[in-house]
Amino acid sequence: MAVGVTDMPEMYAVKGIRLGTSNAGIKQTERDDVLLMEMVMGGTAAAVFTRNAFCAAPVLVAREHLNANARWLLVNSGNANAGTGDQGMLDARASCAQVAQVADGVAQQVLPFSTGVIGENLPMDKLLPAVSEAFAALAEDNWTQAAIAIMTTDTFAKGASCKFELHGETVTITGMSKGAGMIQPNMATMLGFIATDVKMEQSLLQQCLQQAVEKSFNRITVDSDTSTNDACVLLASGQTQTEITAGSIELQSFQQQLDKLCYQLAEAIVRDGEGATKLIRIKVEQALDSEEAVAVGKTIAHSPLVKTAFFASDPNWGRILAAVGRAPIDNIQMEAIKIYLDDVCIVEHGGRASSYTEQAGQAVMNQQEISVRVVLGRGEVSEDVLTCDFSYDYVRINAEYRT
């Protein structure tokens, strides 16, 4: 049911980063469900996490371990280790200890991540042996297997990779993401793991990641539900000669490439939105500030009526207009607003545009990828929000999940 191109791109290895996967049989018996990532000594790690107040045990542990020279990421799919109370914390810590033992490190250097069903304890008897197997499988060219191992209801593995020149050296960024439902990342994302071989100090790396995430993972929504386990990590293995420093031209180039890569990974999540048949790019223009632009975009993106109309390929512009009208914005003047489906103006002066024809609207709606452009006429700020439609299959997937 995914929308558009879903092939895995070529995933360039990143110097100083190795990945290994194994099967713990948590929910999957056919494919691997455990991933271990290892970074060489001397690299730096940045991460952002869910703002859901009810966050999972591994999120709490990963946040605590982040500033202790993290070198390993341990990820399991099939079980979120969320809502598991004290036992959940013990299990998350025991997972880290197991990595430390097999890898000859310390538990505080391990960031644990879990994704899957909420409210069940991790099957530690299965997970711990699988950690050793994943360690034995570590290699630099395992990115695609890794992206597959972290999937849950995803229908395809999600990756992005790029190489570019920086200060005379070739630099690589490669990353993967997962997610299809419970998607409205809030200052974080579903799971995203990105690595690069550049050398950068931790606080600067953290800034780079936050900026990239803000305009990518934080601008997507499948179903308005923010997960308890969202996390996005950026590892910099420091294998290049030159360090990227604050204010440098290299930093700008790096940020640009990272932004683009994060956007690709975020877009892939929406393409794989549970039950999705269409990808909707909502552009809100001429807003007073970024906050109101995103608020209008998300009100449209969350409207079940708008989303079912897209599923039906119905140019029901009244539902879009009604959503804009209930967005949490003060003193909105509906008469000033213009709304476009691709290049077709559908609304102006508070009603259907005089130039609009049902035929033109229908032609846009028949496409798999559609842009909705809302021009507020209030200011200068634009923001994008990405979402998908709402289909029978969303209901089926979420009614059947767990059974």
Added chain:
Amino acid sequence: MAVGVTDMPEMYAVKGIRLGTSNAGIKQTERDDVLLMEMVMGGTAAAVFTRNAFCAAPVLVAREHLNANARWLLVNSGNANAGTGDQGMLDARASCAQVAQVADGVAQQVLPFSTGVIGENLPMDKLLPAVSEAFAALAEDNWTQAAIAIMTTDTFAKGASCKFELHGETVTITGMSKGAGMIQPNMATMLGFIATDVKMEQSLLQQCLQQAVEKSFNRITVDSDTSTNDACVLLASGQTQTEITAGSIELQSFQQQLDKLCYQLAEAIVRDGEGATKLIRIKVEQALDSEEAVAVGKTIAHSPLVKTAFFASDPNWGRILAAVGRAPIDNIQMEAIKIYLDDVCIVEHGGRASSYTEQAGQAVMNQQEISVRVVLGRGEVSEDVLTCDFSYDYVRINAEYRT
């Protein structure tokens, strides 16, 4: 697909209020789609309207006419006269003029209401003759026909009626509502028309209505979409001997009965929520204030993941907990929260309650009507939010509507 009892109760006539319906063939050819309500001279009228910034032409006109001794309500279903720009305003005014002409009143005494598809002009050639027909049909005992005439995607007509003693006189309140989708009333409701024979001055009547609506129509949500046409009107025909005045014991009794009646009408809308198979009563207790209690309740009520789990009768308490965790509340302590399905405690100390069994949770979920109780442990305030589940049929209804 409606949940529970949907039979129309006995609808007591209200002295001084007559109703007439007719068929304009707007979307319906089989049943009436136009309603005219008339109040005798000397009564008072109160109303609340949608807060959607994009509100329909009839809402603008009704708001303007409210304080001019309103005596007539004209309602059509099948067309919302919303997003219709200047023509929509002209049509709404022309409808009022038509009523004034046939009823020998003035147009400013007529409040117009429309419900149905957004963005199409009212078929005035059909509507105007139907106004005359509805006028000719005016009678005191037409409440049930009236409730049928205002339906759109509703699967049953919604009414409530009561008689009680006040100061030695028998007083009647009778009302109807309509709505099934685009339901998250915001300081208003979908369409609700209520009448009573008491004597009360307009400003006091307005207070009574606002109080009743706040705890009934403003506490329901089907799909989080606030309509462009929401309105609720209360007519008081003044046919009783004694006037109800501010601060009186009679006012308290009247308010109590009105609150109950509005709650019945609001609940009927949720029972008829598009595609609904279950009625969910969410009670948020021990909140700091009413606002945060409603915010938590609505976050649960709007979660597509929670709603699809209810559809599947799946006691997926992790989704409820995740919704509470993303509610827009500061400093929420997940450890302090308890969540119950009916009397079954499902969550405490940030995880599954130790006493919880899947069997007990499943037994509650198998019911058609379920209560979710969230105890926040922060304060003393409780609020209720009513919603329904999210089924295949919601998608079908809203994907097919307009086609």
